[in-house]
Amino acid sequence: MYKKFGWVSLFFFLIGLLQPWSLVANKSTYWFISLKLFPMIFLYLVYKYSFSNIKKRLAEFLFILSLLVSLLSGYEFLSITFAVIFAIFAYSQLEGNVVKRLQILNFVKLVVVLFFTTIFGLFLHFLQLTFFLGNTALSLSYLSGRFNGRILGDPSSDVPGFAASAVISPRFILSKYMEMPVFGSPLALPIFRYLTVFVFIGILILFFNIFQERKYLEERLERNLQVRNVSISVFITLLGPLGWYIFAAPHSYIHFHINFILWYLPFIPLAFGLIPALYGKSFWALVGVKK
Numbered sequence: 001m002y003k004k005f006g007w008v009s010l011f012f013f014l015i016g017l018l019q020p021w022s023l024v025a026n027k028s029t030y031w032f033i034s035l036k037l038f039p040m041i042f043l044y045l046v047y048k049y050s051f052s053n054i055k056k057r058l059a060e061f062l063f064i065l066s067l068l069v070s071l072l073s074g075y076e077f078l079s080i081t082f083a084v085i086f087a088i089f090a091y092s093q094l095e096g097n098v099v100k101r102l103q104i105l106n107f108v109k110l111v112v113v114l115f116f117t118t119i120f121g122l123f124l125h126f127l128q129l130t131f132f133l134g135n136t137a138l139s140l141s142y143l144s145g146r147f148n149g150r151i152l153g154d155p156s157s158d159v160p161g162f163a164a165s166a167v168i169s170p171r172f173i174l175s176k177y178m179e180m181p182v183f184g185s186p187l188a189l190p191i192f193r194y195l196t197v198f199v200f201i202g203i204l205i206l207f208f209n210i211f212q213e214r215k216y217l218e219e220r221l222e223r224n225l226q227v228r229n230v231s232i233s234v235f236i237t238l239l240g241p242l243g244w245y246i247f248a249a250p251h252s253y254i255h256f257h258i259n260f261i262l263w264y265l266p267f268i269p270l271a272f273g274l275i276p277a278l279y280g281k282s283f284w285a286l287v288g289v290k291k
Helices: 007-017 020-027 033-048 053-072 078-095 100-133 136-151 160-165 170-178 190-194 197-213 218-237 239-247 249-253 259-264 267-286
Strands: none
Touching (some): 007 267, 020 259, 033 053, 078 239, 100 136, 160 249, 170 239, 170 259, 218 239, 218 267
16 A cells, blocks of 8 residues: 555554454454455565565465465455455556456466356365264255355244344345444544544545546556556455345344454445545546646
8 A cells, every 4th residue: 555655545444444343353363354365465475476486376376365364264255355366456457457368268277267266165064063963964954054154044943133134125234334434443433433434435436537537638647657556456455245135134133243344345444445546536637726
């Protein structure tokens, strides 16, 4: 963030990163939720070192390894891992000005890698369960039960929340998570509560539109392209939380005390860092003030 857009963007990024949701979740050795982002880091290094064969091979190995570790640490929030991977892929293709046919080929390769790594991760998880439970049938039953509980809910459960989760609407879940304030304590003053995720996304879209109006200024062309590429990638990371809230609505319904963290993996910190790059000079240029 500092290298691309400077100190102000880095400062805003840290504000988003150091919110209570992120800090509390990462203290837990059970969740260690940052593992979901490690594949993103190593995939970025794969593209960064694309002209160095040794470094690229090492980064590719670490990418696959981190993806497996992310999967084995829990299949919860799997959409986060995949969304940030696709965001890095999009960024690398935009930055490299890759031709369309090569983009499609690279995308297919990435999807194939993700598919087979996920299958292998599931297989390893199944072996772990079989060793622990001592029975393959019990392992399959456990896996299917966990999957159904997250995606379909459990109407037969005696726990009221679990029973209700089977009939809950994804639209209801999404509306609840969109209404939550971006800032936590100690900044949870009344005025900050109005900055919900819904409003925050709206502000980003507004700033992005302001920026687009001036993106063809010749003296700002290179920087404008960088901001555009990062902006597109940041919006792609939204697929992570949105995917989990919609497709795993039952899990999100019974985990209102946890799942808000997904907005911070890594959408909100990156979006905070993006605001100065979008807002600063583009806004002043739009209103005709030289800055």
